Amino acid sequence: QKEVEQDPGPLSVPEGAIVSLNCTYSNSAFQYFMWYRQYSRKGPELLMYTYSSGNKEDGRFTAQVDKSSKYISLFIRDSQPSDSATYLCAMSASGGSYIPTFGRGTSLIVHP
Amino acid sequence: KAGVTQTPRYLIKTRGQQVTLSCSPISGHRSVSWYQQTPGQGLQFLFEYFSETQRNKGNFPGRFSGRQFSNSRSEMNVSTLELGDSALYLCASFHRGNPTDTQYFGPGTRLTVL
Numbered sequence: 001q002k003e004v005e006q007d008p009g010p011l012s013v014p015e016g017a018i019v020s021l022n023c024t025y026s027n028s029a030f031q032y033f034m035w036y037r038q039y040s041r042k043g044p045e046l047l048m049y050t051y052s053s054g055n056k057e058d059g060r061f062t063a064q065v066d067k068s069s070k071y072i073s074l075f076i077r078d079s080q081p082s083d084s085a086t087y088l089c090a091m092s093a094s095g096g097s098y099i100p101t102f103g104r105g106t107s108l109i110v111h112p
Numbered sequence: 113k114a115g116v117t118q119t120p121r122y123l124i125k126t127r128g129q130q131v132t133l134s135c136s137p138i139s140g141h142r143s144v145s146w147y148q149q150t151p152g153q154g155l156q157f158l159f160e161y162f163s164e165t166q167r168n169k170g171n172f173p174g175r176f177s178g179r180q181f182s183n184s185r186s187e188m189n190v191s192t193l194e195l196g197d198s199a200l201y202l203c204a205s206f207h208r209g210n211p212t213d214t215q216y217f218g219p220g221t222r223l224t225v226l
Contacts, residue, residue: 003203043116043202043217088155098170099145102155 003027004087006103015112019076023087023089023103026070030091033065034100035074038086048074079110114139116205116218124224133221135194137184141216143167144186146178149200149220158201161186190223198225202225 006023012020021035032051036044048063050056050072056063062075072091076083087108090100117136125131137144144212146158161180178188184205190197200220207214 041219043204043219045217046215049212090155098159099160099170101157104154 001106002087003101004091004103006108008104010107010109012109012111013079015079015081015110017079017110019072019079019083019108019110021076021089021108022085022108023072023091024070025072025091025101026103027091027093028070029093032092032094032100033063033072033088034090034092034101035061035063036061036088037083038052038088038105040085040098044088057058081110082110084108084110116203116216118201118203118218118221120221121219122222122224124226125193127193127195129188129193131186131193131223133201133203133223135186135188135203135205135218136202137186137203138207138216139207141207142184143206143208144180144184145204145206146186146188148172149202152196154193155202158188161181183205193225195225204222 004025008063035048037047038044050063050065052058053065053067060077075109086105092100114183119134143162145160147155147226149155158172159178160168175191180186200222203218204215204217
């Protein structure tokens with residue numbers, strides 16, 4: 001079993017839909033939770049960064065962490081075709097340096 | 113501010129050869145990490161350098177090595193290339209800031225081993 005599990009998709013939604021992307025993990029030492037967006041032929045881009053449990057909102061994006069269930073989510077409201085990309089979750093046990101363990105990524109397609 | 117730059121962008125090598133990849137982080141960022149991305153294994157951490165010292169290392173064989181220079185530029189080297197080393201190699205620079213930390217990836221070097 002991988003430390004971080006993420007459904008690869010693809011997830012196809014119509015423009016304007018609310019998108020829910022999820023990851024589960026097994027290592028209870030993880031305290032830092034990140035979401036990255038990666039467009040084709042580009043490097044990942046850090047979208048959201050959360051410490052411990054709770055919610056964090058940034059514009060159309062909301063990240064949720066439930067450490068008791070070892071489950072994290074990223075919600076995208078009013079999805080746009082430009083949101084079409086691969087979304088990777090990542091987790092780290094230490095905040096002293098960035099050594100994330102990544103999920104395999106979920107491919108999201110938002111069609112007009 | 114210029115982003116993270118990586119050179120070369122594309123590289124083709126044959127088995128047994130060695131390769132050196134270069135990464136220039138964002139100005140002021142002292143932490144540089146390297147990652148390998150493949151369709152089969154996803155994105156995997158290779159190593160992290162901070163102020164010219166390797167601070168953390170992932171689970172890769174000793175054929176993979178790196179270094180960081182005083183200007184924070186970093187290089188990674190892969191010796192005795194194998195077919196399975198074909199991948200996108202990504203470099204990321206990290207800065208611990210207030211109120212948030214920031215991390216930026218470069219565009220990657222696409223290595224093909226024939």
